[in-house]
Amino acid sequence: MKNIVFPKNLKKGDQIAIISPAGFVEEASLQSTINLIKSKGYETILGKNTLGKFENGYNYSGTEKERIQDLNWAFNNPEISAIWASRGGYGCQHLLRHLKLSEFRQNPKWYIGYSDNTVINSYLLKNNFASIHGQTVKTASFGVSEGSYEDIFKILEGKKIYYSVEKHQLNKNGKTEGELIGGNLALIYALLGTPYSFDFKDKILFIEDIGENFYALDRMLISLDLAGVFRKIKGLIIGGMTNMGDEKENKNYEEPFDEFAYEIIAQRIKKYNFPTLFGFPNGHIFDNRPLIIGSKVKMEVEEKGLVKIL
Structure with a gap:
């Protein structure tokens, strides 16, 4: 690295x-x-x-x-x-x-x-x-x-950050370490194929988003898959997914972690075996905890999800 x-x-x-x-x-x-x-x-x-x-x-x-x-x-x-x-x-x-x-x-x-x-x-x-x-x-x-x-x-101020996240039914258990990359999914998607795109090989990817139609979310995930992103990463952390879909039809529209958005993500990564942590507190949500892009993180997904910035 x-x-x-x-x-x-x-x-x-x-x-x-x-x-x-x-x-x-x-x-x-x-x-x-x-x-x-x-x-x-x-x-x-x-x-x-x-x-x-x-x-x-x-x-x-x-x-x-x-x-x-x-x-x-x-x-x-x-x-x-x-x-x-x-x-x-x-x-x-x-x-x-x-x-x-x-x-x-x-x-x-x-x-x-x-x-x-x-x-x-x-x-x-x-x-x-x-x-x-x-x-x-x-x-x-x-x-x-x-x-x-x-x-x-x-x-x-140079202090270490450690997060413990409640267990989620869609999590994939496992342990891994790697460099943390990512952020807003729409922008990760927008940078694909450009000189400014993240390097995904052996990385732990974090994604979050707001205000996307469910089909648009799926389109972005498909593009990441077609670009080989999910074959390259060592782990996936999913944060806030809020104001997704149609406000009038989506009962979870105001929720920080939209259930159907999470189901779409889970479907698209089903064939991959990397540790996956849903419900991380970062994104367009009230409890938006910071992550260091470029830091080495230790990720453990078992009864709870643990993310430690090393």
Whole structure:
């Protein structure tokens, strides 16, 4: 396995940049987490276009040029110790060809985000840097658990993270270790066949998603299967699957772990024997616990599912 670079631990007084690489965000929706960051002893600085707005079929925080300027500024500014995405949405793929890591390589820093930010997690890992797939600065309409943020600060401060997940009837028992990859399934799917796709060989894959029709979920899983992903991985962790299908027809629409979505996943991986853990607390859900993309994890699926970041 290639040597993955893990950014140094933060210390009190360090500066965390807040940027918006995708969707438009209102200032009020950031304030709660900004206050939390400051209460932990860190400083915050907003990118020039963090609170911008550019309408082009979607409400972006800025033009592609403006968004990449903010991202490259945050990556390569030596006075910044971590980068926290304000939100996801859509737009991070626009930036991949223009990301620069010149100064970042000399001074690696944690990048924190999920959802659309999965493509930036993947980009960093392709360049051998770990990052955090975790809650954005913006708090979702359904709220965010205190632990979702507390575990991020634990990672930033160099503390180990360990998760114990209740047994699920669709789990496949087994033990494995490997490098953790993944994030939002729609973005993993969107990167297939590109230079920015994850390398799946001998990895433990994590997936989560929101707002997909059941046929679209199945289509993405089929594409992963046709691309050989499930033949390559050593384990699979499934997180939140929420707001799936038709709101009027799906009784589990608001549930964090949609039962029918889980059944579809189980059907598509039935012929494979890798350990599989359903119900992991990460995704577009209230209790969105962070994972380190690029970390070595130990996965044990028996009576309970255990995930330990080594």
